[in-house]
Amino acid sequence: MNVFVIGANGQIGKQLVERLKQDGKHEVTAMVRKQEQLDEFKANGYQVVLGDLEGDVETLKQAMSGMDAVVFAAGSGGSTGADKTLLIDLDGAAKSVEAAQANGNIKHFVMLSALKAEDRSAWPDSMKPYYVAKHHADRLLEQSGLDYTIVRPGALTDDAGTGKVNVDNVSTGEIPRADVAAFLAHVIGRQEAANKAIDLVKGDTAIEETI
Structure with a gap:
């Protein structure tokens, strides 16, 4: 599949495009925001395009031309305020979904979300804007008519990846960013993962055996 990664310069996005390139199962195009x-x-040998999640839907649609799958791995980052969270994590995700709908050829949309994004009662006060954005971005995707997979990882760490996760009966936990990237790569294009929201923390099951 031709896979379009939004947020390819992020901590998870970079590892995802690198893994996709190494695996050789898909052709990957990275979307980044800055010329540098x-x-x-x-x-580094990647197919890459410029794109701005604060721009218009039509430009995003054109950037997705020829793509079969989209992975939304973008985020405003922990150092920004609620305004950027709203513009990137919510409206940027919404625009990406709209662009994928308008494209007409997108067979799979993979959304990187957050553990407990669907459960308002579980949101910590200090991160409510972030969880609000993830909650509504997920709902928009679920209602879009696109085949989707929502991946909801626990607390992210920079530990080395283990290649093993837990996706069953998850309540809390953490996971290395490397394993999140590996799991995203694993679910792309898999019919078994279509129209599901999957909670994800570190565990004892090999990623290849989860879906």
């Missing part, structure tokens, strides 16, 4: 990021990705 584009230059870096090109220098």
Whole structure:
């Protein structure tokens, strides 16, 4: 499949495009926001396009031209305020879903969300804007008519990946970003993962055996 990764310069996005390139199962196109990021990705042999989640839907649609799958792995980052969370994590995700709908050829949309995003009672006060954004972005995707997979990882760490996760009866936990990237790569294009929201923390099951 031709896979379009939004947020390819992020901590998980970078590891995802690298894994997709190494695996060789899909053709990957990275979307980045800045020219210097584009230059870096090109220098490393990636297909890459410029895109701005604060821009318009039509431009995103054009960037997705020829793609079969979209992975939304973008985020405003922990150092920004609620305004950027609203613009990137919510409206940027919404625009990406709208662009995928308008594209007409997208067979699978994979959304990187957060554990407990669906459960308002579980949101910590300090992160409510982030969870509000994830909650409504997920709902928009679920209602879009696109085949989707929502991946909801627990607390993210920079530990080395283990290649093993838990996706069953998850209540809390953490997971290395490397394993989140590996799991995203694993679910792309898999019919078994279609129209599901999957909670994800570190565990004892090999990623390849989860779906």
